[in-house]
Amino acid sequence: MFDSLQERLGSVFDKLKRRGALSEADVTAALREVRVALLEADVALPVVKDFVEKVKVEAVGQNVLKSVTPGQMVIKIVNDQLSAMLGADHVGLNLQVTPPAVIMMVGLQGSGKTTSTAKISKRLTEKERKKVLMASLDVRRPAAQEQLRVLGEQIAVRTLNIVPGEQPVAIAKRAVQTAALEGFDVVMLDTAGRLAIDEELMAEVAAVRDAAKPAETLLVADAMTGQDAVNVADTFNQKVGLTGIVMTRMDGDARGGATLSMRAVTGCPIKLMGVGEKLDELEDFHPSRVASRILGMGDxxxxxxxxxxxxxxxxxxxxxxxxxxxxxxxxxxxxxxxxxxxxxxxxxxxxxxxxxxxxxxxxxxxxxxxxxxxxxxxxxxxxxxxxxxxxxxxxxxxxxxxxxxxxxxxxxxxxxxxxxxxxxxxxxxxxxxxxxxxxxxxxxxxxxxxxxxxxxx
Amino acid sequence: MSDENKKSGWFSRLKAGLSRSSSKLGDGIGSIFTKRKLDDESIEELEELLITSDLGVATSARLAANLAKTRFDKDVDPLEVRESLAAEIEKILEPVALPLEPDGTKAPHIILMVGVNGSGKTTTIGKLASHYKARGLKVMMAAGDTFRAAAIEQLQIWGERTGCPVVAKETGSDAAGLAYEAIERARSEKADVLLIDTAGRLHNKSDLMAELQKVLRVIRKLDATAPHDIVLVLDATTGQNALSQIGTFKELIDITGLVVTKLDGSARGGILVALAEKYSLPVHAIGVGETAEDLRPFTARDFSRSLMGLGNS
Missing domain, CATH: 1.10.260.30 (Signal recognition particle, SRP54 subunit, M-domain)
Structure with missing residues (x-):
């Protein structure tokens, strides 16, 4: 998942470990490499700077020079900071509201919202025995609603019937009403992909939020996203208000720096990650494990x-x-x-x-x-x-x-x-x-x- | 594009599309170089600024160093820096700006679209079909994404919009078989262009890449020179992983060119420069919006100038 970053940092720390003592210059040199590695891993620049600064302060404060194994010391500090940045522990979906609990999925085009909607629905249905209703509010992309309907059939989860020409806010309202009347536990709202700068569409998704009052608003984001991850996450957070992030395509070979950036800039936990094309390939996100992997401390x-x-x-x-x-x-x-x-x-x-x-x-x-x-x-x-x-x-x-x-x-x-x-x-x-x-x-x-x-x- | 009005219209659209990254770069350069000499510190700041546009560490460092070589320790004004960088980037991009022109003698000219999930293959095919159709070519599309739910319906809707026939089978059928049938039909109906869609796949999934190789083998049974273009559709928001993406696709199925989508709005597009440096693959077109008109040939000058927030002078 993060192999490349792991290798990169691995080579950095290799140099450290081969020396008996560690000078302050060594720390600085190592951190320079950490910085480049993180940037090449698509961690956003402001996040990288912040991170490196924190590690430096920590490393100096802890008197690295006197520690027995200086290399390990730095690794530990970097790892701790990375874990802290990714979040303390796994945070699950919050469904503790008067049913139906509404989960709204937002994100850029092609980030994997519809597939993630189906994956989460399948998981809630099968693992948590929830009665789930899915509704597609994507009236823009051709056949998007059809896509969710077909997925619903595959995983045996009900989708709201499609009324041609109905607008997103109306669909959302109808979905929540239907769910309340028919005793559904969860309503999944799959919104259209939109650009963070498209004011009109951001207003639309805000209107949907006001109408449906979601318990969870999840940003679906591609693990391959570059430096722009911070802006995307930040804008969605400001305009819509996020409660969590779903990272998709974590099964790719991207270094996944976007994960760090998004978490850092929104403060929202990464709740789930997509790890494959099949509809059961969805996993909990465990920050500490991911941090260790990034650092090549593996297991x-x-x-x-x-x-x-x-x-x-x-x-x-x-x-x-x-x-x-x-x-x-x-x-x-x-x-x-x-x-x-x-x-x-x-x-x-x-x-x-x-x-x-x-x-x-x-x-x-x-x-x-x-x-x-x-x-x-x-x-x-x-x-x-x-x-x-x-x-x-x-x-x-x-x-x-x-x-x-x-x-x-x-x-x-x-x-x-x-x-x-x-x-x-x-x-x-x-x-x-x-x-x-x-x-x-x-x-x-x-x-x-x-x-x-x-x-x- | 020959028409001047149309050209400036397109440029403003590109500029509007890239506005976020360009204004960010432009403003950033402004704040670094206002009343300041080009010194180590400002060079480093410039390098960082370029990195935030996905140009990558290596390319950013090189661009900044080049600037330093000629102007170090001299007073520079921000506009000069932007002009100079735009010229540098244009030089990198110029050789790769090649439009996707169907060859009339092929009949049908077969174009295979590949890419990772969600990059915009189906939409790009729809848009390309609309372009070629408008130029009077006979276009046919093949709904080769037989995996994703409703991908076929999505392409069929594009078929209705553009009035181009779509060859399709049900979801789950063999993509290679469908490509074979589509070529036969395109031949018998004397289509000029055949656009074949494929399912999105991550480049590190060897089984899915093998499936794509099979599609190629089957196509080549009918025409050893086909597909005449194998186009990778790349999402411009992708970061440095684009390099590994393209490296793998190039190695395994020998892609011949790129279409870069979603350059509008939040995208940054600096990755294009990094890609041009590393792979020198032709960039056929870029997408800066949702309508068919927003998919346009890629021109190095327009792109590099708008990336730096400069006018089309």
Whole structure:
């Protein structure tokens, strides 16, 4: 969803993390990159400026220089600010009014109002057991009313019958009356797309609001929107008064800066997001999760949880002892592979890892790493004799052929694994020289076998 | 466009359409450079101002730096800055301003419209049909968006408005098959232009992009040189993601040109400059309003001058 921004910030923080101490100049340099990254992610300039300023103040106040891991410190501050900007927590739809609760959908042309109207109606009907009536007030775009009617049929939600020539305010009134008379819980009003500067149409939607008194007025906005997001959101908020935002096309590859901008400028929570073309592809918006993702901290929390759940202490100690002796045989490689498999395989680990820079991400993608590699390598290892695993140097041509046959792989693959092991062993020796501290600092990068789990340098 | 009156009418419409971004840029430049020298600070402010028009970080930096090169530390007046930037932008846009002219020898000249959801493909087809029809061409449309509810009805209404036949099947039918039938019919009825609509799709959905590739393959079974134009319809409010959008569409289905819609009102349109720099794809037309007349050929000079809030001198 926000992959590009994630990669970008990832590369910024990569630089930070590789330094022992962090000077104030470093913070400024990092924030300059954060600023460009946010701008390229379409976060509006005033919002970016505000954000960077806040982070700077925070970072200086917290005495970054003295903190143990300066890079993480900055990440945390940036993340906290970003989360704060996106809103504290998920806010749901407010339907706590005397029924029928009216939800009015507004937005620019082509932002996805009609589809979102249907998605929300489906959700309220199926998940919250509400009786929903939908009405299209779009008398401008050809076949817009028809579009909502067809969607209504698909999701089995009633639409107000279409009276040709009826004007939006009249349709809204009729919808609310019909709903009140027939005991509907919710009325969804899908308005026509309009430009924020079109005074006439903004007046029309304000008139609809006055007639229907919506409990929720939701701005439907495209996650791909550029710098103009602030103006759109601000104008709609001022002219109509918004209670929430629905972001659409969050399944695209846009960096989604508009999300931040709109939230910041209106103060309205982002309540829902569209994540696909199908009518059930609508999700709650969780600000903190989105902020973490933007920063490439991904699911660092879940990663740590998973790691501690799966990493068996005993084995870890065994490994550590062996490394101390400068020994790293194929059994150790095998147990590492198994650990990785337990943690959900490469792909899930990659997604959770913070601080991967753009280049690394791309290399990984290009390498088309998949988890079947781990499986095959484990098969190769289990086709070896205990002696072979302990003393890989005894594995010569004949043994290789046997192992390949036994594991259903090829000699080339066996060779590759052995080479990987050699490299890993060499690294382990280095680690040993650096001492235990060095290994800790090297972190995950050194713990993974190079050439596969290890990050391409 | 040859008629002078008509031209100034069009220009004022474009200018009115772009008024928000142009007045913002114009005013912004005014406030930066009034009684001030061109120094590092004012250059940076200018760069930021350009970024707010979706020109992107790189293009904005380059434009500002170019200005600095020639006039650094000199007194500049805002009008001069605007003129100079407009000229720079015009230079970038000039090579891409190419109208979408149906080739009479093709009969039918086949134009395929693609783009992400909600960019305005169907509306653009309706407007183009109305233009070509007014020029005396025989136009046919194909309702190839067989996915979105009522997309077919929407195009049929355009068909009634313009008096052009619409080839359609029911929602959910195969888009490639429909394109095939439409070409056969356009041939047998000797249409000059065939405009084929497609369902909106996000460029990062590989299955939907594969579907589009299939439409192309099927069209090429009938005519190896078709579609003669593959036009991506782009919403001008789109931010920097437009670059990735166009990159992917270009790579996978080799689009030949762009139509940029919704440049009126709140849109900013600076993204067009960034796109021209990166991809040099022809920009065939821009939409600045809801009527068919509001879709017009793209001219670099008009656009760059109105973006900077300058008159058509």
């Amino acid at each position: 660092i929390v879940s990663l740590v949880e998973k790691a501690s759940e799966n990493f068996e202490l005993e084995e870890a100690e065994k490994l550590a002892a062996k490394i101390q002796k400068g020994k790293f045989d194929l059994n150790d490689l095998g147990s590492q592979l198994k650990q990785m498999q337990k943690m959900g395989g490469l792909s899930s680990l990659m997604n959770m890892l913070p601080g991967m820079n753009a280049g690394q991400m791309k290399k990984l993608k290009d390498a088309k790493l998949d988890d079947s590699i781990i499986k095959r390598q484990l098969a190769i290892l289990s086709s070896m004799t205990p002696l072979e695993r302990e003393k890989p140097e005894v594995i010569k041509a004949k043994r290789r052929t046997r192992i390949a046959g036994g594991s259903g792989t090829s000699v080339q693959e066996v060779n590759k694994l052995l080479k990987q092991h050699q490299e890993a062993a060499r690294m382990m020796k280095k680690v040993q020289k650096m001492g235990k501290k060095g290994m800790m600092r090297g972190g995950l990068q050194n713990l993974m076998p190079p050439g596969m789990g290890g990050f391409p340098k």
